[in-house]
Amino acid sequence: MKLDRLWLHDFRNYESADLALPPGLTVVRGDNGEGKTSLLEGIGYLATLASFRGVPNEALVREGATQAVVRGEGERNGRQLLVEAEIAPGGRGRVAVNKQRLRRSSDLLDALRISVFAPDDLELVKGGPSARRRYLDDTLVALSPKHEATRRDLDRILRQRTALLRQSGGRLTPEIATTLDVWDSKLVAAGEALADARAALVADLEPALAKAYADLSPTRGAVTAGYDAPWRATGLAAALAEARDDELRRGVCLVGPHRDDLTLRINAMPARTHASQGEQRSMALALRLAAHRLVADTLDDVPILLLDDVFSELDPDRTDNLLHHLPPGQAVLTTAGPLPAGAAPEQLVTVTGGRLAVT
Numbered sequence: 001m002k003l004d005r006l007w008l009h010d011f012r013n014y015e016s017a018d019l020a021l022p023p024g025l026t027v028v029r030g031d032n033g034e035g036k037t038s039l040l041e042g043i044g045y046l047a048t049l050a051s052f053r054g055v056p057n058e059a060l061v062r063e064g065a066t067q068a069v070v071r072g073e074g075e076r077n078g079r080q081l082l083v084e085a086e087i088a089p090g091g092r093g094r095v096a097v098n099k100q101r102l103r104r105s106s107d108l109l110d111a112l113r114i115s116v117f118a119p120d121d122l123e124l125v126k127g128g129p130s131a132r133r134r135y136l137d138d139t140l141v142a143l144s145p146k147h148e149a150t151r152r153d154l155d156r157i158l159r160q161r162t163a164l165l166r167q168s169g170g171r172l173t174p175e176i177a178t179t180l181d182v183w184d185s186k187l188v189a190a191g192e193a194l195a196d197a198r199a200a201l202v203a204d205l206e207p208a209l210a211k212a213y214a215d216l217s218p219t220r221g222a223v224t225a226g227y228d229a230p231w232r233a234t235g236l237a238a239a240l241a242e243a244r245d246d247e248l249r250r251g252v253c254l255v256g257p258h259r260d261d262l263t264l265r266i267n268a269m270p271a272r273t274h275a276s277q278g279e280q281r282s283m284a285l286a287l288r289l290a291a292h293r294l295v296a297d298t299l300d301d302v303p304i305l306l307l308d309d310v311f312s313e314l315d316p317d318r319t320d321n322l323l324h325h326l327p328p329g330q331a332v333l334t335t336a337g338p339l340p341a342g343a344a345p346e347q348l349v350t351v352t353g354g355r356l357a358v359t
Contacts, residue, residue: 010065012038030351113303115292129261212286215325302329
């Protein structure tokens with residue numbers, strides 16, 4: 001998979017931009033606030049119809065414009081690819097692949113895949129479990145779009161079941177019990193399916209994660225990962241039955257994959273609480289690189305790798321190691337500082353006030 005050309009119109013601070021992309025490494029350089037990350041956002045939007053920075057679509061439209069347009073032209077599996085997206089503030093945008101309009105963002109997975117590392121990814125290691133669950137689920141969806149349906153079903157079931165628990169007021173009437181049994185059955189089916197998929201994914205990811213971390217920090221210790229879901233020992237149905245009284249009293253769903261976690265350890269110690277800042281940064285980047293490699297190997301289709309401000313997150317040794325071990329395929333990397341000595345990009349792009357200069 002590769003993206004040959006990117007067009008932006010009224011996107012972020014870009015009034016108009018046209019950038020050809022080589023098949024290897026492109027480095028985008030510029031001061032903070034000039035539009036480096038926005039360029040990556042444009043590529044990311046073509047793959048997900050969302051900003052990887054988590055901002056609403058309205059923020060992607062240049063101030064004073066009525067809509068933004070992002071267009072990408074490339075190739076996948078030997079076939080030409082054209083992805084076009086319109087972003088309208090306050091309304092639904094449109095997206096088309098090879099002139100065929102799509103209705104769901106998950107349909108884009110068959111068109112364009114990306115892997116993104118951003119400074120906020122440090123939360124994957126030092127933050128709460130929700131970021132790590134999202135990382136696992138996003139990786140599952142990248143491997144197979146069918147997991148998106150499972151994730152949506154689980155979210156819907158949890159919302160309905162939580163509403164029922166709150167409605168009960170802590171009292172298990174016959175009507176509440178009957179309805180709760182129905183939602184428990186649905187939660188068991190969807191929850192165990194997602195947890196099984198996550199656990200299998202973690203088993204597949206662990207060797208790739210260990211290698212990615214060792215590539216970045218070869219002398220900094222052994223890495224292990226696990227899927228922490230205590231309820232799986234007895235099964236979700238039994239765990240829900242045991243937790244029912246407490247759930248009714250508190251009005252929340254206390255057991256299930258929405259409470260699980262991805263455990264990360266360095267030298268058998270929890271990375272969240274015992275790793276240094278440098279080790280946590282290396283672990284966060286290794287998580288993204290491991291998922292990237294797993295998707296590429298499993299699907300025989302290499303995602304586009306987007307690395308936002310990655311050098312600021314790494315010391316010189318880890319920076320050199322990253323450049324030496326960059327996975328094959330197309331990559332776009334941003335930096336606000338000078339290029340490290342080991343950097344040899346196919347293309348260098350300088351961004352100034354939403355304008356691009358290619359060298």
